[in-house]
Amino acid sequence: MAYELYYWPSTPGRGEFLRLALEAGGADYVDVARRKTGMAKMMKLMNGPRVTQPPFAPPFLKSGKLLVSQTANILMYLGGELGLAPATVAGKLWANQLQLTIADLVKEAHDTHHPVATSLYYEDQKKEAKRYSENFRKERIPKYLGYFEKVIARNPSGDRYAVGARLSYVDTSLFEVIEGLNYAFPKAFAKQAKKYPLLMALHRRVREKPLMAAYLASSRRLPYDQVGIFRHYAELDG
């Protein structure tokens, strides 16, 4: 039975981390909300009065009777299902830790354009966004990317992947982070990228995997926009 992925249909956002894992794992899945009547189905799972384990927000995944939400939690589940995570308990915890650190970075990337409230327009928090973004570019991007560079460098199985000797969901997520930061902060990112050669090599390695290359060239891959997590506003790029 195909996995059912539920996420807002028009933007990569947090759902993209799941799409990448599903595609890298060669999974059979349906991107439900992008189909006719899919949005209604998604809202029913979120707000239906009989859902005993309701998601707080998209994305979420249905796998048979199982309903799983929170991006890192879904990736942990898919990692085991699709062979995109280490097999040992210690390895699984390590992959999950890295994914949670990626999630923290993603939240901060979102807050560069929404530092006051998600419910307000960007235009109503532009001043705060500028201040937040300056700190994000100068302190936070280097702190996070420097950390992931170190993680790859210290991988006992070699520096081709973040965890172990094979592709994992941590790698596809790091790929998406690089893509997103490069879209949102092209000037700032171009200046910094050379400091993270292993991370950039990993990004290329993920992009060139046959399943990834096919996905990225397809219409299943949504373009970045101005409503998702990663947005480009020139005034926030320094």
Added chain:
Amino acid sequence: MAYELYYWPSTPGRGEFLRLALEAGGADYVDVARRKTGMAKMMKLMNGPRVTQPPFAPPFLKSGKLLVSQTANILMYLGGELGLAPATVAGKLWANQLQLTIADLVKEAHDTHHPVATSLYYEDQKKEAKRYSENFRKERIPKYLGYFEKVIARNPSGDRYAVGARLSYVDTSLFEVIEGLNYAFPKAFAKQAKKYPLLMALHRRVREKPLMAAYLASSRRLPYDQVGIFRHYAELDG
């Protein structure tokens, strides 16, 4: 062998979610950084050049050779070790999902006083903090607590606990959220608490567990302060 907990020694912060689980599970543990030379030991695990799986930030836990970080990840591990989580895969994923949603709330609670940058003083982002906090009090607290109230109400095992029929780490974490919000936003919280009777009953139930009551009365429980996640600034309480 005792678990080794590593967290900043002077504040409850994110470490408190782990202390509560360790205490509720009757675990043998050492709160390393609160001991003499403990801080040096903590910094070495974070920054030592030979740590192959370095934490991004405290808290982290050592259990024998295993080094685990990210609060929700550590709780997932401890949940299994201490019998503070469901035994099934589906139950574990559900508990982890709820904990990740709690983590999102905790991050937002932190951002009420640090909406621009963690590296700046509160005094340098007071204006933004006021705006952020207003939205947090009016929209975010009701959204999160309303969600957890619903989760408890729909628990097929009854509405005494968040997950299943027994105490889990999700309950001790919800306890800490209630404590923290009540400390940080006493006025706003007092007005809202009555809307969440099941959550407030769960809070009392956790507090009255013998192991919890003993812990809360001990010097191991640190008081809230003005350097941690939950801080009280009257001007942010509306």
